[in-house]
Amino acid sequence: MADIYSLGVVIVELVTGTKSIPHITNVLRRWTHRWNKSATRHQQHQVIKCMEIALRCSLQEPENRPSINEIIRDLSETGSTSGSISQTSLCQHDDMLGIEPLELRFHFEHNKQISCSVELTNETSNSTAFNILTPSEQYIAQPDKGIVLPGGKREVKITLQSQESATQVTNGDKFVVQSIKLKEGLADEEITDRMFNSKGSEVVDEVNLMVVYDPEKYREEEASKVTLGLAAMIAQDTCIST
The missing domain is CATH 2.60.40.10 (Immunoglobulins)
Structure with a gap:
């Protein structure tokens, strides 16, 4: 079950960009910014579902964590529009900078x-x-x-x-x-x-x-300097030899 816990940490980091677990409302608002305020209810539901899975994977007692089959089933549901929407309130973006x-x-x-x-x-x-x-x-x-x-x-x-x-x-x-x-x-x-x-x-x-x-x-500037330096050295050697 240690692997399940680690999976939860990975999901949190992928969704939030950090290893800490921020409030789901803040997570939704961050994603809404990245979607340029055009997020659909389904997209927000996917974020909520991923965070719910991550939180369950991170439970202190191993026996309370989901099995890999449950995780696969829940992740599959995020790709469907027929799943029930979490009670977590979806993000409103008419007040965002x-x-x-x-x-x-x-x-x-x-x-x-x-x-x-x-x-x-x-x-x-x-x-x-x-x-x-x-x-x-x-x-x-x-x-x-x-x-x-x-x-x-x-x-x-x-x-x-x-x-x-x-x-x-x-x-x-x-x-x-x-x-x-x-x-x-x-x-x-x-x-x-x-x-x-x-x-x-x-x-x-x-x-x-x-x-x-x-x-x-x-890099281009440095390469140009090297080229000019080599050209100058070659020209100098040519003058000396003649």
């Missing part, structure tokens, strides 16, 4: 700052506060906190500090964009980390932005 893109691409350049932009769109009737969590100090988000007014947009500039080599940048680094509905009358400077404490009364959306870096341009 739009985030584009969900993948941050950096084109690496030797010893140069490089940046990209994230656009936050608020198509709701409420002001929304946001907070950007960076994976390490080599990244800077400007602004890292603020407010997006109803019907408004905000651009966040993500900067990667200058690095000596491409190996210092890691594919898979993860930013987290937190957002909450906001009461009127607050200004950007009044937005604090404490407001995004998930233990509060407001629902805190958390969306992961994955980092992908492209060292191809850097």
Whole structure:
């Protein structure tokens, strides 16, 4: 039954991107962001079912965990539209902040700052506060906190500090964009980390932005330098020999 427990851990990581088990509502909202707010009831049901299977696999007492046959049956049901919908409330996405893109691409350049932009769109009737969590100090988000007014947009500039080599940048680094509905009358400077404490009364959306870096341009530049260097050496040797 240890293998069943491990399977539960794998399912959680595949569905949530983390080994911890967040609240199912937050999981649904994250997936709804990734579906660009176009998720159907059936798609949301599939996410709920996978999380339910993972939780059962992770039960403390081995005898309470499902058998592999039960897991296969339940997973098969997720592909059918005839299965019953869980009592878990399906996600409403008319109050969610739009985030584009969900993948941050950096084109690496030797010893140069490089940046990209994230656009936050608020198509709701409420002001929304946001907070950007960076994976390490080599990244800077400007602004890292603020407010997006109803019907408004905000651009966040993500900067990667200058690095000596491409190996210092890691594919898979993860930013987290937190957002909450906001009461009127607050200004950007009044937005604090404490407001995004998930233990509060407001629902805190958390969306992961994955980092992908492209060292191809850097490699081309380095190859060009090597080629020019070799050409110069050959030219110098030719001059000496003549």
